[in-house]
Amino acid sequence: MTPDLWVLLALVGLPFLGAAAVPLVYRILGERTAYFAALVALACLGLVGLLYGTEGAQSVDWVPALGIELRFYVDGLALLIATLASGVGVCILTYSGGYMHGEPGQPKYYATLLAFMGSMLGVALAADLITLFLFWELTSLTSFLLIGHYTTESSSQYAARKSMLITVAGGLFMLVGFVLLHAVSADALGSATWALAGEGSMLENAGAMREALESEGLFVVVLALLGIGAAAKSAQVPLHIWLPNAMEAPTPVSAFLHSATMVKAGVYLVGRMRPLFLPADAHPGSLELWTLGFAALGLLTMTVTAILAVAATDIKELLAYSTASHLGLIIAGFGFAGHLGAETGAFHILNHALFKATLFLVAGIVAHEAGTRKISELGGLREDLPITAGIAAIASLGMAGVPPFNGFYSKEFLFHAAWETGAASGGLYYLIPVVAVFGSVFTFLYSIRFLMLFFGEKPDELGHVHSPPVAMLAPPALLAALAAVVGIGGITGTFDVPLGPLEEFVGSVMHAVEPAGAEETSFHYYLPTTVTPWAIMSALTIAFGAALYPQYGRLHDGIRSLLRGPVRANWWYDTATEELNPTSTAVRDRVQNGLLRTYATWVAAAFAVLTFAGYVGASVDVPVPQEPATYLPLALTAVVLVASVTVFGDLSLRVATTVAGVLSVLALGIFAWAIFGLGLTPAELATQPPVVFVLALAAVAGIAVSRAPSHIAGVLTLSILGFMVAIFYILRDAPDLALTQLVVETLVLVIFLLVLDKLPAFYGGWDRGRMARDGVLSLAVGAVVTTTVLVTTAASPNEESVIARGLAEASYPEAGGNNIVNVILVDFRAFDTMGEIAVVSMAALSIVTLIALRERGETR
Amino acid sequence: MSYGDDTTVIARTVARITLPLVLVVAISLLFQGHNLPGGGFIAGVLTAAAFALVYIVFGMEYVQETIFGDEYEPDGSVAGPAVVDRYRTLFGVGLAVAAGTGLGAMAFGKPFLTHTDEVVKPSTEYVAWIPGADFIFGTLFKFHWATAFLFDIGVYFVVVGGLLAILAVVGGE
Known part of the structure; x- marks a missing residue:
């Protein structure tokens, strides 16, 4: 008889629902919440009882595109672990009612304990590798909270951190093993599956899986990966070290974690995988x-x-x-x-x-x-x-x-x-x-x-x-x-009066691991x-x-x-973690020293280096525009720029003249090349003026920003630059971009004016080293941005471009909108936008919170 | 820094005249966004800019007392003026609306954030005797709605709420 899907879902879901209800219940019942939680566990035990006598898998689709499902499987082993988790859970929660009397953080304690029990039930019943991994890591997470229950004590923090590091790291090894199993299952079963037990699963075709693993040479690898996962969870030497420290938890938690749950997860995994790796004729x-x-x-x-x-x-x-x-x-x-x-x-x-x-x-x-x-x-x-x-x-x-x-x-x-x-x-x-x-x-x-x-x-x-x-x-x-009854069963068993139900049950567990x-x-x-x-x-x-x-x-x-x-x-653990601490402190002090300009430096440098490394890694060719007309605006802009710098700039005369001279010669050379070398007519040159004017103005504003005598002047000139870019968008037929640029520029100006009061009037001394560094950084960022623009616009979105045409054609029929930009934002790529507005909300919340913290004089 | 005490009559008058215009433009940008330049983000930023103008010209208290019409007291969990609490709710609601449209699609068995649209035309059966009924009811009163617009409204709320919260907190400093 196959188990009922609803019973399974209720069984795994109930503890989590109970955990969610604990904060409310605690307001009403206070310390007696323990008995509420024990009742939830008892209900789970009852549901486990309903599953006795059933065997088989049930599943609901979860991520159909990846073949991942919420699949549960019931057999002797699953029932044993589930019975222990919920049964011992009842005892532990009842006991907590007495033990936790007057202890701090009780709502958190009961909620976490219930969630932990739910995760453990999930581990016991899950038969999809991803579902199993999910519940597996949930037990690590909840046990982290339980072990670190006394959050202010450093020994608790140490213990919780240690158990988290070891068990989660072990879980990651296991995940790699799972992914390999998934990949190999394509060879063994025809199509890749995540299903561990039940119909069309890996365990059902254990022989084929073993052959496929061996022919791929992955048998030992997968065995080792799963072994590390199980060993980390079940505290096997040399990964046992987290277990004694985990004693920092309140004693009921220790009892629960160390007898019936957490550590049994690793054992469970070994038992579950046993039929997969052990030949039938063993x-x-x-x-x-x-x-x-x-x-x-x-x-x-x-x-x-x-x-x-x-x-x-x-x-x-x-x-x-x-x-x-x-x-x-x-x-x-x-x-x-x-x-x-x-x-x-x-x-x-x-x-x-x-x-x-x-x-x-x-x-x-x-x-x-x-x-x-x-x-x-x-x-x-x-x-x-x-x-x-x-x-x-x-x-x-x-x-x-x-x-x-x-x-x-x-x-x-x-x-x-x-x-x-x-x-x-x-x-x-x-x-x-x-x-x-x-x-x-x-x-x-x-x-x-x-x-x-x-x-x-x-x-x-x-x-x-x-x-x-x-x-x-x-x-x-x-x-x-109960332990005594098991013992007595052995005595009576000697005289041929065995404890029938118990032997039958253990027999079914045995069957599950054979x-x-x-x-x-x-x-x-x-x-x-x-x-x-x-x-x-x-x-x-x-x-x-x-x-x-x-x-x-x-x-x-x-x-x-x-x-x-x-x-x-x-x-080994302590030495490794303690030796690494100074390193991380040193890195932190260099990267995040509380000065905005340091953050900006690191962000800009990281951006430049990573992007550049990406281009090199992907060996991207930088497309140099071949049409001479492309260079004309640049050339003209340079001329205007040079003219304005020489006229208005207050650089020392010699530098200004030199730069101006070099640039002018360069610009005139390009100009001459355009007219004589490429044979462009002045009429063609005349199509450029508005763009040239706008860009030149932007460039002048850019120079002026760096030479602005005061913050206010700097911000205002900066916004000239921004508005010029907006006008450039208009000239280049991008109304949505232009609109956005205009309103954002306006708002940024306002915000800048609001915070100007708070900025230091003077940034400290100008030492040569820092200036050189900033100069190099600016050049690097500029180079990377230029390269990026060249690379991304190489395939210009014209009529020939598949993406542009596809979007333009699909826009109205599929999304009912003519504005492709907006359709992309709210329909085609709505999920991205969803993420972006979440970021906006988070940013607003962070700013509100940070300022609130500062007002209360808190430094952390 | 407090604003609103030292602004000139010119600034106040100009603000009074431009504010409604800016807001109307913002709303129209929001509505036309699906077919013409505009959309929730642009409209949201523009609305926030309009409010920023009010802050600078009339001051924070004016906004609090005259626009929201209350002496709302914050519970102390947030910094800055009391309105921040309202802005916080606003962008929370925005996120919920945006996510809600995604979940709505799931209720119909479609993947998260699937959108649909439909053209609704009033029936001209009973008004066919009116001259030009087809044009009036078939073209003028034709209503083309898309669920993506609901999502855009969510975006709008988030942007307005988020930016105004930042503005109010930073400006309140």
């Missing part, structure tokens, strides 16, 4: 390129971040590293070929969400009630928080992978898959199961350390710890209960009843962990002492 133990990449990445992350978690001093930091570690486990699971890998990934996504969300909420309770998050300052909390201690026990034993708690089963699948892969290839590949056990030992260690916060001696400095409110206790209790045509296997989980290598691996993990636990303090100190300098991935 079996447990087979070594595909996919396995080498993702299993290695996952195991490395799992081990490294587990070790880092042991070095953590703060409970949220510990949980953050543990999140990265478990994501590594899931990625490694998806990396292993065959049904075992699929089982690991699918089941651990669920288990991890359950215990990790619980543990974060527990950490929030501890921080909130005990007032500290330092591991060394906490202990013996069991006395004051008995219920919380029980919850924490279920969740952290699950995290440790102790039977019969939920995390045990999925870790057992990982061991099984790792063992099969190692055994199938033998030799060095036995390192795979060894690394898996090695990493898991550390997982065990930090899980138990977290649990021990509740046991042992209570430090004296820790005063009385209050009990948390029900709104904060109920959500983790519910989540822990290549089409792979061997059908149903999903069952139970406690080990026979001695197998993987059961021994589990036993070893626990045994080593238990043996090492008494040395936890020394391990902790030892790892910390090793973490210095370039060993830490953070060092």
